[in-house]
Amino acid sequence: MKNASRRAFSWLWLVIGLVYFFLPLLASFLFSLRGKKGVLSFVAYQHVFADPQFLKTFTFSLEMAIFTVIVGLALIVPTAIWVHLRVPKAKPIIEVFALLPFVIPPVILAFGLIRSYSRPPFAIVSSPALLVAGYVIIAFPYIYRSVDAGLRSMDLRALTEAAQSLGSGWGSTLFKVILPNLRTALLSAAFLTLAIVIGELTLAVLLAWPAFGPYMALVGRNLAYEPAALAILSFALTWGSIGIIQAISRGTPGGRSSLGGTH
Amino acid sequence: MSSLPSKEGRERVRPGREAAAGVAHPLSAHRVKHGPRGIGAWIGLVPFFLFVTAFMLVPASSILVGSFQDPSGAFTFVNFLHLFRPNILDSYLITIKVSATTALLGGVLGFLIAYAITLGGLPKPLRSFMSTFSGVASNFAGVPLAFAFIATLGRVGLVTVLLKTLFGIDLYDTGFNLYSFWGLSLTYTYFQIPLMVLIIVPALDGMKKEWREASENLGASALQYWLRVGIPVLLPSLLAAFILLFGNAFGAYATAYSLTGGLINLVPILIGAQIRGNVLHDPSLGYALAFGMVIIMTVSIVAYSWLQKISSRWVKQ
Numbered sequence: 001m002k003n004a005s006r007r008a009f010s011w012l013w014l015v016i017g018l019v020y021f022f023l024p025l026l027a028s029f030l031f032s033l034r035g036k037k038g039v040l041s042f043v044a045y046q047h048v049f050a051d052p053q054f055l056k057t058f059t060f061s062l063e064m065a066i067f068t069v070i071v072g073l074a075l076i077v078p079t080a081i082w083v084h085l086r087v088p089k090a091k092p093i094i095e096v097f098a099l100l101p102f103v104i105p106p107v108i109l110a111f112g113l114i115r116s117y118s119r120p121p122f123a124i125v126s127s128p129a130l131l132v133a134g135y136v137i138i139a140f141p142y143i144y145r146s147v148d149a150g151l152r153s154m155d156l157r158a159l160t161e162a163a164q165s166l167g168s169g170w171g172s173t174l175f176k177v178i179l180p181n182l183r184t185a186l187l188s189a190a191f192l193t194l195a196i197v198i199g200e201l202t203l204a205v206l207l208a209w210p211a212f213g214p215y216m217a218l219v220g221r222n223l224a225y226e227p228a229a230l231a232i233l234s235f236a237l238t239w240g241s242i243g244i245i246q247a248i249s250r251g252t253p254g255g256r257s258s259l260g261g262t263h
Numbered sequence: 264m265s266s267l268p269s270k271e272g273r274e275r276v277r278p279g280r281e282a283a284a285g286v287a288h289p290l291s292a293h294r295v296k297h298g299p300r301g302i303g304a305w306i307g308l309v310p311f312f313l314f315v316t317a318f319m320l321v322p323a324s325s326i327l328v329g330s331f332q333d334p335s336g337a338f339t340f341v342n343f344l345h346l347f348r349p350n351i352l353d354s355y356l357i358t359i360k361v362s363a364t365t366a367l368l369g370g371v372l373g374f375l376i377a378y379a380i381t382l383g384g385l386p387k388p389l390r391s392f393m394s395t396f397s398g399v400a401s402n403f404a405g406v407p408l409a410f411a412f413i414a415t416l417g418r419v420g421l422v423t424v425l426l427k428t429l430f431g432i433d434l435y436d437t438g439f440n441l442y443s444f445w446g447l448s449l450t451y452t453y454f455q456i457p458l459m460v461l462i463i464v465p466a467l468d469g470m471k472k473e474w475r476e477a478s479e480n481l482g483a484s485a486l487q488y489w490l491r492v493g494i495p496v497l498l499p500s501l502l503a504a505f506i507l508l509f510g511n512a513f514g515a516y517a518t519a520y521s522l523t524g525g526l527i528n529l530v531p532i533l534i535g536a537q538i539r540g541n542v543l544h545d546p547s548l549g550y551a552l553a554f555g556m557v558i559i560m561t562v563s564i565v566a567y568s569w570l571q572k573i574s575s576r577w578v579k580q
Contacts, residue, residue: 007384014385014393017376020456021400024411027421031414079311086304097315099568103560104323105514107531108553111538112322115329133318140315192402201405201517206538216406217521220413227410234407235399242399 025235032228044225048233053215058198061212064128065197068135069190072143075136077186080147081178084156098141106202109134114207125207134203139196143189150185188245195241199234326557329550342551351552354528358513361444361529365451366508372452373459374501380460381467394464397457404454405517412450412522416441442523450522451515455508462507466500466574503570510563513556530556 035044201213537549
């Protein structure tokens with residue numbers, strides 16, 4: 001291929017891709033402005049924000065997302081560091097677990113959680129803790145990949161041994177040496193988890209929680225223009241989270257951790 | 264001649280990799296403080312294994328056990344025979360059809376876009392924009408995606424109305440319906456394309472410019488280059504990507520739930536309905552359905568890992 005035709009080919013497919021990506025967004029945006037007959041207005045957005053259920057469900061999902069980030073990081077970060085430093089043999093096993101949430105999609109996970117935890121001795125199906133546990137499982141591959149990439153991009157062993165030979169204990173090595181170096185990876189993992197959990201539908205609907213995902217689905221059933229406004233707001237949320245990840249991970253290797261999501 | 268080969272992605276140095284792989288590090292000659300090593304070190308992984316056992320392995324195996332039980336809890340194979348009931352079989356067929364169609368459609372479009380951005384004919388910032396955007400778009404799924412497509416291709420959606428007013432074409436008269444097979448497939452393709460871009464760009468980066476130049480110098484045509492070099496090298500990656508996209512669509516619940524409201528009996532929708540309202544009047548059948556799904560997903564992931572191993576000969580990750 002000559003350079004000119006190569007360039008034409010590139011532009012052609014790029015434009016087709018961009019149209020496919022942006023047309024639904026443009027359509028949603030225009031649709032969301034039609035809340036008032038005859039004029040373009042932001043009245044659909046006003047309705048969305050004025051609905052007390054919006055704030056209530058969003059706050060609930062945000063809380064669940066924050067708990068998921070805390071539990072997920074507390075569980076996965078020490079594990080990943082320990083695997084890198086002490087048991088590299090365990091790495092393939094952990095990586096299998098990072099693929100398992102793909103084999104066990106959210107519907108199956110919800111089904112299994114209900115079956116396992118609705119009877120004594122572990123009747124915790126009505127506790128939000130079970131929802132958070134499920135979210136940690138869903139977010140695990142994203143958090144693990146991000147932390148693993150962060151750990152690989154620094155010389156963990158040299159850092160740890162340097163710290164210890166200077167008399168630092170495990171605690172201060174972790175908090176003063178390793179974690180500051182993992183800052184970018186941790187922030188990426190946290191924002192991606194937030195974006196995924198806040199809009200999550202499957203676990204929330206099947207475990208019967210009044211979360212933001214089921215609320216959006218309900219609005220979609222009953223109203224016309226407000227769902228389009230919600231779609232635009234959700235897109236802004238996802239774009240914001242991932243934009244922040246890109247901004248903080250610019251220039252550091254291993255920023256690519258955003259494969260897939262919960263569909 | 265074409266522009267200089269891009270160095271991105273190929274010469275990326277990964278410090279710490281040797282350390283992670285357990286190769287002796289200079290400093291390890293005089294280690295200071297030893298924690299437990301060998302078997303003892305595995306104790307540090309106990310919290311993690313307890314958690315994934317409790318919330319991933321136990322729930323998954325309870326589905327497995329449940330699919331071999333009748334409602335009273337006795338052992339039976341009968342649930343698997345029920346998988347061959349016409350309505351259940353139909354639901355598997357339609358789910359496979361949607362997953363294969365969107366994997367193929369998303370795979371081809373995603374590949375062409377990825378190829379376009381790795382060819383090197385586009386301004387540099389566009390490439391990083393596209394990878395950021397693919398990250399966003401592959402995560403833009405579920406309820407909001409369904410809403411976006413209703414606003415686009417629904418009865419009063421932007422494209423539907425434009426086609427009607429500009430060209431006099433009534434999409435819905437031609438048999439198209441957003442809430443049926445093609446509508447669902449077009450919607451799924453929205454998150455399949457960017458996922459394909461994210462998966463396949465590293466593989467395309469692994470294709471050395473020198474291979475192409477060498478074959479051109481030896482007189483090969485573009486077609487010959489693709490048939491003899493390009494496709495054989497890329498094939499494992501392409502197949503792996505297809506399988507990943509297939510599984511991605513097969514397990515999807517939220518988009519279908521909020522788009523069709525259960526009009527199309529996809530397997531995940533059927534399982535969800537079973538959990539919510541017992542519409543099948545047979546809980547054991549729900550387990551069998553879920554079990555069948557886990558089998559399909561397991562086969563895909565095993566095939567995916569195997570193909571990844573083959574393709575890593577060319578694409579160092």
